[in-house]
Amino acid sequence: MKKVQVNTKNHEYHVYLDKGIRFRVGELLSECLKDKPSSVFIVSDSTVAPLYLKDVMNSLPTDLSVSSVIIPSGEQSKSFSEYERLHTEALKAGLDRKSVLIALGGGVVGDIAGFVAATYMRGIRFIQMPTTLLAHDSSVGGKVAINHALGKNMIGAFHQPEAVFYDTEMLFSLPEREWRAGFAEVFKHGLILDHSFFEWLKENVTDFTSINEDLITDVLARSIAIKAKVVSEDEREQGIRAYLNLGHTLGHAIEAVSGYGKITHGEAVVIGFVFAMKLSEKHFHTNLDIPSLITWVETFGYETVIPS
Template identity: 50%
Template sequence: MEKITINASTHSYNVEIGASIRFQLEGLMNKTYKKVLIITDHQVAPLYLEDVKQAFSSQTEVFEHIVPAGEASKSMEQYSSLLDTCITNKLDRKSLIVGLGGGMVGDLAGFAASTYLRGVDFLQMPTTILAHDSSVGGKVAINHSQGKNLIGCFYNPVQVIYDTETLLSLPPSEIRSGFGEVVKHALLSDPAWCTELLESEISAMNNEKLNLYLSKGIQVKADIVEKDEKEQGIRQHLNLGHTLAHALEAELGYGQITHGEAVAIGIWFALRVSEKQVDAALPTRKYRDWLINNDYPVKLAAEIDSDKIISRMKWDKKTVESQLHYVLLKSVGQPLVKSVEEDELKGYLTDFIKEVSQH
């Protein structure tokens, strides 16, 4: 088992990574609780919910709340229903909420934990590759019809327990989704790692290599978050690809494309904008080929309306005083944030849609 410590401003917490550690949950936890609420979705529940419930001793009352799988569950309606469950089961400030699932479950459970009784302890149990990113760093949120994650806050978990055995049950779309964030971490940090990834075939990845990449990705995020927890400076670099990704998810309808797949397409666009804005030398063609060879749904981007996407980008959290601030790369490992004029961005997006439609 591997342990990575995240030094957050509110408290330090550990990310523990290993196979089958869901069965050791209570033994790995730093404190005990009389009441625990496990939040999961209807796809994860039949696979792992009973394992996690059984990991608690008879001294702990364990409750469950199951939501529909998919990004659409990060909604005000599901959030309200979740609070009803907390109140019905009389959770108090010394209770624990566990988010068992992917990024959607973690975000929803974390936001509920941050607001119920002004904050109760929250433990992340990610079950997807994508959640190696979302489970670390303390961002929790729900969506609004006008945009992704518009309602949320910074709220750190007390611990992250990452059982990599749960990744074996992932469908291909979720594996692609996870690698959208893995390759982002490589582009932000390490040219050699980036080259290695872009020469790989996701479906042929062995567990040893996957665990290595997940640990490296978590460490990249940890190093950035520790320096800039509230996203006032370099943490913005972690949004590489996300401005277009969030607009795509909202425009196509939450759940029509996974978050990581949208990020992967958004990164392709960010590389193109980087070439035009800062004359960057980047492996854009190699990256494009990697997306296509690994069956990313790039064709979806060809169906979008550039005016509608620009409008949604302007609602994004990364927009400041109506100025679109874009995360770009000068080279692999050298990110920057640059203001891009709306007319310029629209032109780049129109060209990008044409390029995507040819593949």
């Protein structure tokens, strides 16, 4: 098992990476929590729950009160109505300040469940259990939110998890489009802050079928370590954490205008990368070798021009 440490001003936690982690959640909770939880509340979605919810629930101690709620899969669930419903279900389940919420799913689940954890009784502990490649980025750093009709992630909070449990085995049930959605955030970390990692990716990841469990564990550990370093220096995005938003200004606009879910976050952000780099070349009169980046990303099926 690989572990990546995340340090912030008032909190530190680990990202655990290994295959089969979903069968060891109870054991890992004992390791990462100072106090035994009074109850566990699992939030998942309609795609992930049929695959993995039972495994997670069966891994928890039998003397622990466990409840779960399932939201519809997709970006549309990051809404005020689902946010309210989750609070209602948490109240019905009798969650208290010693309860722990587990977000089992992709970025949508992590965002809305994390925001519920941040606001239920003014904040309870939660665990991120990402099930997609994209969520390796959103599950680390404590940014949790829901969407508003006028903007994505505009209603939210900073609320760090107690730990991140990343079962790499679950990634291999994802369709190729979901790999594209997440891999953009992986190479973004290299592109902005670690040139050697970016070059290593270009040499070692030629297509998604070439990635095995050992390679994806290494890729994720290195990518998450970059994110963790940034978060430790700038938890609330007052400075360099803004670097992590490379490509996201245009990317979010493309997602909003096309309708959330029509184009994946990663696909939109890659178009944003290219746009931002072209703008930078023009403004700073420099050469960022954009053609070589375009050639590489297009081998994975990314579009690089703004859609009509």
